Amino acid sequence: MIKPFSQNIIFFDTEFSSLDLNRGEILSLGFVKMNGEELYLELDFKGEADKWPEENILPSLNKEKVTPDEAVRKIEEFISNDKPYLMAYINQFDMAYFYKLFGLNNFNERFNWIPIDFASVLFAMNINPEILVEREKGFFDNMGIDLTEYHQHNALDDAKLVRGVYLRLSHDSFWCRFCFFLSPDRHLQKYL
Numbered sequence: 001m002i003k004p005f006s007q008n009i010i011f012f013d014t015e016f017s018s019l020d021l022n023r024g025e026i027l028s029l030g031f032v033k034m035n036g037e038e039l040y041l042e043l044d045f046k047g048e049a050d051k052w053p054e055e056n057i058l059p060s061l062n063k064e065k066v067t068p069d070e071a072v073r074k075i076e077e078f079i080s081n082d083k084p085y086l087m088a089y090i091n092q093f094d095m096a097y098f099y100k101l102f103g104l105n106n107f108n109e110r111f112n113w114i115p116i117d118f119a120s121v122l123f124a125m126n127i128n129p130e131i132l133v134e135r136e137k138g139f140f141d142n143m144g145i146d147l148t149e150y151h152q153h154n155a156l157d158d159a160k161l162v163r164g165v166y167l168r169l170s171h172d173s174f175w176c177r178f179c180f181f182l183s184p185d186r187h188l189q190k191y192l
């Protein structure tokens with residue numbers, strides 16, 4: 001079971017135009033507070049995207065676009081003043097792009113300076129950290145999570161999914177059922 005150091009967490013995800021941090025830009029961001037409050041932003045993008053985001057991300061973007069400065073302002077309005085922890089699934093690129101957008105000094109003034117990587121949390125719990133990418137139906141069925149409600153590679157839906165898994169893994173009664181799921185004699189052990 002997850003026993004968090006703090007409940008002051010905002011789950012987030014980004015979609016971006018390239019794995020090359022020098023030329024890539026954020027396309028969209030999704031944030032979800034512990035209480036379920038959400039913020040989704042799509043940034044005005046006029047640059048060149050790698051082939052994968054061009055085919056898989058850009059066609060799904062359809063909300064009003066904001067400038068980077070507007071995005072920072074809206075994010076600052078969304079967060080509280082008590083320096084929340086940001087938690088993302090496989091957060092390396094998410095954080096690098098977020099620092100690039102938000103500015104490192106501004107980030108450190110508004111957020112806890114240590115981002116939390118949810119893949120590492122899963123790994124420490126003896127759960128295959130690729131489970132959210134692979135979207136193994138049995139794993140999510142056992143958690144009571146309907147994957148049809150989450151569009152993969154949508155920044156807000158990905159942040160909501162991380163929050164949903166996190167909340168289930170931190171709930172005592174769920175943890176008892178999940179331990180049964182993890183037991184060696186269960187056929188679902190393959191998901192670990």
